[in-house]
């Protein structure tokens with residue numbers, strides 16, 4: 447069972463008396479940390495929680511029990527649990543105990559935070575975020591140049607935080623060969639390094655590349671010879687289609703995938719309809735001849751894929767545009 451990102455705040459009067467978040471699988475849930483912080487001040491308070499409190503004995507006891515015992519008077523839940531075995535039961539248990547429960551407050555924001563968790567539960571595959579950086583004239587790299595930086599320091603630092611937040615970060619064999627990226631959270635204090643995933647249908651990438659480390663995954667064709675990778679401790683997923691590849695990554699408990707390019711792999715995902723979210727940095731530079739971010743066949747303008755819930759942010763000299771291509775998976 448994947449682990450959702452959940453936060454909880456206990457409010458007594460107008461004071462936040464307890465705060466908690468769920469740090470990782472097997473550790474107490476957000477509600478438990480928040481209630482511990484609040485202590486006796488939880489009695490009569492309101493608990494705000496981003497995901498419906500659990501009502502089953504998993505790796506930890508049910509949070510509904512902890513909330514009921516604490517004496518909170520009201521619980522505000524942003525979103526119901528997408529797991530059909532759980533959905534609604536936590537809320538019902540709280541109501542049965544006489545607690546006033548509100549559901550759906552800031553639901554859009556909460557479900558966006560939980561996109562990976564929801565994707566894995568509902569679709570059995572990770573939420574896919576396509577990320578790239580391009581110049582003002584739409585180029586992601588100069589011809590025959592590996593590692594030329596498109597965006598500035600602030601933008602690159604932001605991208606590092608995504609590698610920390612998402613479960614895995616992927617590149618195609620072309621980028622592995624030309625840039626040899628380490629795909630780590632380099633220099634981010636407390637960074638936890640997402641799993642590195644390399645898409646290489648022929649399994650011909652050099653094992654000396656920096657992306658290979660314990661936990662790295664090679665996604666390759668069913669008939670590729672993967673013995674050297676397996677001997678080096680790389681996890682191998684062999685599939686004929688990108689959809690099956692994502693299902694294979696889902697089986698490894700990867701709930702969110704940051705697709706960092708390059709153009710060949712990004713285009714294949716986009717053409718297969720498997721990109722859920724797009725995050726693009728635009729640098730105020732003009733390059734001239736170079737690589738376009740996408741190699742997809744030309745479309746008519748009215749056939750262009752339009753992003754929803756678009757955000758635009760300035761990061762140093764660069765602009766970050768984000769948006770969704772899929773709905774956040776729900777029940």
Ligand SMILES: NC(=O)c1ccc[n+]([C@@H]2O[C@H](COP(=O)([O-])OP(=O)(O)OC[C@H]3O[C@@H](n4cnc5c(N)ncnc54)[C@H](OP(=O)(O)O)[C@@H]3O)[C@@H](O)[C@H]2O)c1
Pocket residue numbers: 577578579580585586587588591592593594596617618619620621622624625645646647648688706707708709710711712714737
């Ligand atoms: N500015 C940016 O944000 C950014 C980011 C990344 C890369 N880049 C640049 O992009 C350039 C590399 O571009 P690229 O297109 O060669 O690299 P790529 O997209 O990383 O790799 C393309 C290769 O991925 C492999 N692949 C594996 N599964 C695939 C699938 N299902 N469909 C399609 N391809 C699949 C293919 O090789 P096989 O057929 O052998 O499997 C294909 O040749 C470099 O210059 C790099 O610096 C820029």
